[in-house]
Amino acid sequence: MASAIEFYFDFSSPYSYIASEQIEALAARTARPLQWRPILLGAVFKASGGAPLTEVYGPKARYAVRDFARAAAFAGVPYRHPTVFPIGAVAASRAVLWLQREHSPQAVPYIHALYRAFFVDDRNVGDATVALDIAQSLGIDAARLTAGVQEEEIKTALRVEVEQAVARGVFGAPTIFVDGEMFWGHDRLDQVERWITRGPF
């Protein structure tokens, strides 16, 4: 089987959200499996030296907020800049890993629901209660999920995901790996697709 498209994303990243609305179609077009890999940009930045776009120097930060909304509109993705931004979605990210470990068919729908809650409905998905509430609305067993995100194995899994991403050179999100090649940004999806369909360039 062809190797997977690895999609590293953070729930607080507008460009990850935009890409999350496009990556499944790309994987389908290229007949590649898709691996959703939640990371925490806060931890990545601490390890690699980066900072959230809205906290860099003034002109770039101001432009970023405009670019988030415009890039979303260009991609046909609804977007409202969240009131609380950025966030660290620890519980939500652990919940994704737990659902994946349980082979739940709800793992990917849950990712989309979290993104839309944050970037469309302005709900703070960094709040564990909100993240759990969204899971429940999808019919996910709240008691099991609550216990799941507290498991040491799941906590460790998220920590390892971040460490491994940093070790591979990840410094922002979304970051996509395909056949060992790394691409950063929703605006590199066209290059990802060409890489798969026509080979290295």
Add this chain to the structure above:
Amino acid sequence: MASAIEFYFDFSSPYSYIASEQIEALAARTARPLQWRPILLGAVFKASGGAPLTEVYGPKARYAVRDFARAAAFAGVPYRHPTVFPIGAVAASRAVLWLQREHSPQAVPYIHALYRAFFVDDRNVGDATVALDIAQSLGIDAARLTAGVQEEEIKTALRVEVEQAVARGVFGAPTIFVDGEMFWGHDRLDQVERWITRGPF
């Protein structure tokens, strides 16, 4: 007449180079005049707080060098990462402003020649002698150009260009303004084109 596409570029910027190979076709397709505006990113960074991509934190800097070449290949633009990088192309930028003031038909060919000298032939166009030599190879009067880049009016013009760009929010290159809207990056040219052809989004 429809307002111009303002194209702010720096001779040391790989993404400006890539965009410089695409922006004329875009202007032609959208029937907009094109205004080439050389700036010095070194001065812009000093004013806005930025830094060259190859001098930011490690993982991002390493990725940038890979992305320069890959983005160029994706755009069908030849690229070789320059041995001396980044540079400050003061004389070359002044020369462009002098040619523009003189309404020389060689202004735009000179821009392309400088970019290709730097990013294809690995010639350091930050060196005034190299910049002058390239002008001569296009048949530009070397004596007049040499005098031109020393004019106080031209020196001031470049300083004002940079100051005005910073005042408008420019923090990197290429930066494109169209109908008052600012776009940063060669990877926003598709958005620029949509903005012109289908209006704000």
